[in-house]
Structures are given as C-alpha cells and as structure tokens.
Amino acid sequence: MLAIAFIASRGADRSFSGSTIFSTRVKCGECGGWYGSKVWHSNDKYRRVIWQCNHKFKDKTRCKTPHLTEDEIKAAFVRMVNKLYEDREFYITELTAIKNRLGDTAALEKERRILDEQLGIDAKAVNDLIARNTRVAQDQKEYNERYDALVNRYEETEHKRDAVMEQIDQIMIRRRKIERFIESVKDLPELITEFDESLWAGLVDSLTVHGKDRIAWKLTCGMEIDF
Numbered sequence: 001m002l003a004i005a006f007i008a009s010r011g012a013d014r015s016f017s018g019s020t021i022f023s024t025r026v027k028c029g030e031c032g033g034w035y036g037s038k039v040w041h042s043n044d045k046y047r048r049v050i051w052q053c054n055h056k057f058k059d060k061t062r063c064k065t066p067h068l069t070e071d072e073i074k075a076a077f078v079r080m081v082n083k084l085y086e087d088r089e090f091y092i093t094e095l096t097a098i099k100n101r102l103g104d105t106a107a108l109e110k111e112r113r114i115l116d117e118q119l120g121i122d123a124k125a126v127n128d129l130i131a132r133n134t135r136v137a138q139d140q141k142e143y144n145e146r147y148d149a150l151v152n153r154y155e156e157t158e159h160k161r162d163a164v165m166e167q168i169d170q171i172m173i174r175r176r177k178i179e180r181f182i183e184s185v186k187d188l189p190e191l192i193t194e195f196d197e198s199l200w201a202g203l204v205d206s207l208t209v210h211g212k213d214r215i216a217w218k219l220t221c222g223m224e225i226d227f
Contacts, residue, residue: 092186
C-alpha cells in the first residue's frame with residue numbers, strides 16, 4: 001500500500017554522474033546510516049557492485065537491511081517513476097495545494113524593507129556618535145555605553161532582517177522545487193522500462209531501504225512515498 005508524507009528536502013540541487021550516482025542517496029531504514037558501494041568478485045567474471053549499510057559490520061548488532069545491487073536500485077526507481085506516472089494527477093493536485101499554502105512573500109518583503117530602513121537609521125546613529133566623539137570632548141564611559149547600546153540595537157535588527165530573508169529564500173526555494181517537480185511529472189513518458197539518469201537527478205533526493213520490497217523515496221519536491 002502506498003504511503004505518502006511531505007518533508008523538507010535538501011536545500012541544494014545536485015547533478016549526478018558515473019559511479020557516484022547513488023552516493024549519499026541510499027539510506028539504511030534500520031540505523032539511518034548511508035549505504036556505501038562494495039565490489040564483489042572484483043577479479044573474476046562474476047564481478048558486480050553492491051550497496052549496503054556502511055555500519056552493517058561495524059557493530060555487534062548488525063543492521064538487517066539487505067544489500068542491493070545497482071540493477072536492483074535502478075529497477076526500483078523505474079517502478080517508482082511508473083507509479084508516479086499512474087497517479088500523476090493525484091500528485092500534481094497535492095503538490096499544487098502545498099505550493100498554494102506556502103503563500104506569497106509580500107508580507108515578509110514588507111517586513112524586510114522596514115528592517116532595512118531601521119538598519120540605515122541605526123547605522124547613521126552609530127556613525128554620528130563616532131563623528132561627534134572626534135569633535136567634542138565628552139565622558140568616554142557614557143560614550144562607550146551609548147556606542148555599545150547602538151551597536152547592539154543594530155545587530156539585533158540585522159539578525160531579524162537576516163531571519164526574514166532566510167524565510168523568504170526558503171519559501172522561494174520550496175516553491176521552485178515544487179514547480180519544477182510538477183513539470184517533471186507532467187513530462188513523464190507513459191512508462192519507462194530503463195533507468196534514466198536525468199530523471200533520477202530531477203526526481204530523487206534520497207531513498208531509505210527497509211527491505212528488498214519496501215523502499216521509501218524522498219523526492220526533490222519534499223514528498224515522501226513509501227511502497
């Protein structure tokens with residue numbers, strides 16, 4: 001049965017190539033550690049690359065999650081993509097609703113502008129205080145106290161402005177990721193039969209292995225599907 005959740009995805013987009021295509025993408029569903037690649041029969045005709053939990057043989061209690069061959073990971077990805085295609089209208093509707101719930105950033109942008117104006121006022125107050133101190137003899141204890149108070153106020157305002165900007169950035173990043181993912185789902189071919197590296201790069205953030213027949217996929221849009 002298909003289970004769906006929505007979770008935060010990693011902030012940076014990545015490209016994938018060569019032997020690193022599954023690196024830091026396959027996670028153990030038991031310990032939460034990453035799977036790493038191992039080469040079996042490296043010197044004979046039975047050579048193959050498998051992926052297994054990096055902690056599998058490090059502790060007395062070994063993770064029971066299975067190893068997967070690269071072909072098994074690719075086959076699981078093909079099944080997941082085809083499931084996305086079959087249920088694409090549902091996913092598009094769900095993701096569109098999430099994007100709309102994120103709202104726009106107008107209120108945050110207004111708050112940022114107000115804080116920027118306050119930073120300008122605070123910076124001018126500090127500079128004026130310093131300039132006055134060079135021209136007029138005054139109690140240095142009082143000057144230092146006033147200086148520290150103004151600088152502290154400036155820094156507090158700066159922290160608030162930075163926090164607001166971070167909120168704006170995260171909303172915009174999430175919206176763009178969802179929009180790109182929706183377009184990717186709309187453009188999916190009817191069915192795929194082979195692993196597609198470009199689709200992998202555009203759709204998959206990571207996957208968590210619970211068993212040979214149960215993998216949870218964390219997608220680049222922040223959605224998690226488990227089947």
